[in-house]
Amino acid sequence: MANTQEKIAKLFPQVTVSQGNAGIELTLADQSRWHDLASALRHELGFDFLVTIAGMDWKEEGLGCVYYMVASDRHECLSVKVTATGDREKPYIQSVFDLWDIATIFEREVYDYFGIIFVNNPDMRRLFLNIDWKGYPLRKDYDADPATNPISIESERQTDFTESWVEKDGKIVKEIKRIFQPDDFVINIGPQHPATHGVLRFRTALDGEIIKKIDVYLGYIHRGVEKICEEDTYPQTLHFMDRLDYFSGQIYHHGLCMLYEEAAGIQVNKRIEVIRVLMDELSRIASHCLFIGTYCMDLGATTMLFYALRVREQILDIFEKTCGARMTFNYACIGGVMQDLHPDFVHDVHALLDVLPGNIKEYNTLFTGNVIARDRMEGVGVLTREDAISWAVSGPNGRASGWACDVRKNFPYAVYDEVDFDEIILHEGDAMARFKARILEMEQSARIIAQLIDNIPEGDYLVKVPKMLKIPAGHWFKMVEGCRGTFGIYLESDGGTIPYRLKLAPPCLPAAAVVDHITEGEKIADLITIGGSMDYIVPDIDR
């Protein structure tokens, strides 16, 4: 780490270097050197995984972005704070779309929220909000009057063109670009389509039955969670975590609670950590079960849903006894968990562990080895390791491409460094590998649970927390391993009882964005196979 610091200080003396909770923090006052700095970080220092770009509105200090990135070979985290040039009318920052593929989408998101223009980004459309939306909602001076943007049942304006800002003779000028060519044959898939896993929309350009290009059209379930979080107190923000990726609710809760506890200096005991990890791993098994069910159904094996949901229902029963809900648990809270474990918990989990191996074997017998399934999945939608990192496709999808990206191993939290489990790495990178990775992960989750279930330490399930939680001014970043990949949370506090900015970096956005890249040249019939294997949850993409 010291090495990185020295190198940066040597290459870019004007950059301020400091130490944050997640790693080195760089501050760049002038964005005109940003592309050079980013290029050095990407190519010379090996920061190849761009976790998120958090847009920021610092009021008088202008607009800007905080980039979080990780060096995938040495698990080092780094952040760069870049302030935009220009007034609030037209702030701009240099784009880094050529360094990280995923930056194109991330920058569009920031543009959508804050109106920051990324110079040279080839596609500067809005990402989530309506194409004719007035204002930038995450700016602090946004006019939230519903009359400004009324609900309309009139169809949204559609266009084949996109905007791009480029630098010409020292001026930033707008250029109009085409998304689809005039003779492209474009078909529309979604937002109401049974196999897009929710309200996702693909505008697909075809050449015969070969896919030429996909325009991923998001925002059909954009609920503005990040903005609502800026109006709620810290404990009130927690329940949204259940409603993003509703399968990883426990894990997202865990992550946000850990972030708040770290920021507020609250120490939790071992019992709380163990309970949280147990819940995380149980929900991981439940989530992968549903993946198997729905994915096989997408491929036509309808019966698999019933087999897979059997285990899921058993896990939901365990959750229900302790948390009181089947889906939106709201279980982990700041300083512990909501209530103690149910007396039957240990017994029920043992019963689950007893039946799980038999069930997994059954899934494999029924489906994994099936000739039709293998023909449809093997060699389809191959994602290479380099592309997986560059597109930030983490979680089981990334590990199926050979990228060791498990946050539980790379940045251990709670009790993950004390338990023994393997990180599942497969190298094929195709739909079959992504499917297999999840089945194998279920086994590893069961292994973690088996190690912890008989050794739950004694202690309180909730430590003392001030009634009105205040977090000192500053900023924090935390990553957890959700069921679908790296979930990052960035918090900026101004010392009050509500977050100044809470940025959620979901794993599903890259997984949906990469569909365009990996389906290019594939057949249209394989689109559902590929999309389904990425296992994205649309409310997690849109937030």
Add this chain to the structure above:
Amino acid sequence: MEVTTKGMPYEAWKDNEYIEKLVQELRDNGTNVVVGSLDKLINWGRSNSIWPLTFATSCCGIEFVSLGAARYDMARFGWEVARASPRQADFMMVAGTIVHRMVPVFRRLYDQLAEPKYVIACGSCAISGGPFKKSYCVAMGIEDIVPVDVFVPGCPPRPEAMIYGIMQLSRKIKVEKFFGGVNRKKSQEEFLASHPIQETTHE
């Protein structure tokens, strides 16, 4: 008249006054014997095979999947034929949040449903915006967009609640008048007339 579905005692329903009022309203106009009997036959058939449209935007949709699986097994009631095309479906279970961008799509799906069509608002988001009440881009309840027949509260509602909701719908269908003087249809038309879709002016 005690309106109920098979296997459900009349006293177990929680809002019998409502259905009695509905029946009273229908009876006020009087019924022809032949037409009345035909109505009964048609409604018996309809109320036992209402097919949903697979339409889920968020969390509630997953509970709807559970409803379709073996444990809650909605096939028992004749609702299991979830159709992907609105033209083949009878009712729309609005399971999840409806946001600005989704509104026109949602309305179009509703318009594409074949008559007679019904809507169930499932979960607090569809009812009132729910936990996203403060949001800048969530439609605060779908009642402003389409006429709603049954509301199922919960976040998300349990599959049992969904079963109860659809049973309520089938009970409503049972007392419907198919020939002439259909109260429901009239109010539906009034609603749609007051919520017209403007002609699109842009290219």
